Amino acid sequence: MNTVFNYAVTFASLCFVLAMIFALIRLFRGPAAQDRVLALDTLYINGMLTLLMLGIRSTSTVFFDMALLIALFGFASSIALAKFLLRGEVIEP
């Protein structure tokens, strides 16, 4: 069963990398600015999942902290960009 589990880990990593490539294509091709922001948000989440896959594969806890940091930064950057698209500035006086 462990070989099947290792194959599943590899399969999931490949799936997340493919999803990152799709999001990247949308990020470059997106017609409007909000499409690009949405693609960047998806890219952040998929990168976080890829890091978690690396963490499962190497059985170390460092990747968990990195994934948490990436989720935090993705949330902050998406909120800042969406606020900028909505209002024209990020922090209002």
Next chain:
Amino acid sequence: MTEIELPLWASVPATLLLIFGGLLTVIGSLGLLRLPDFYSRMHPPTMGTTLGAGCVLIASMIVSSALMHRPVVHELLITLFVVMTAPVTAMLLIRAAIHRGRLRNRK
């Protein structure tokens, strides 16, 4: 790749959850790439971010619990954070899209 020795009760659900989460995430990103306009492109990535990330985080929790021989619930932090922040981002982006659409129609 390092060989992980897992007991059977951990490896079977972890395998199923990993395959399910990977497929869901790749379908969500394919929808982001293929759907025609922004409002329909808004919804497929949320499937990947909620259900796919939930599956992968539960699988990671099972695997680390089986490796450490004690319950490890660190991953609940990421799950809670993602589930809490995804609707906020989606709502702000939709509001920005509606606002910009109105601006473009007025001109």
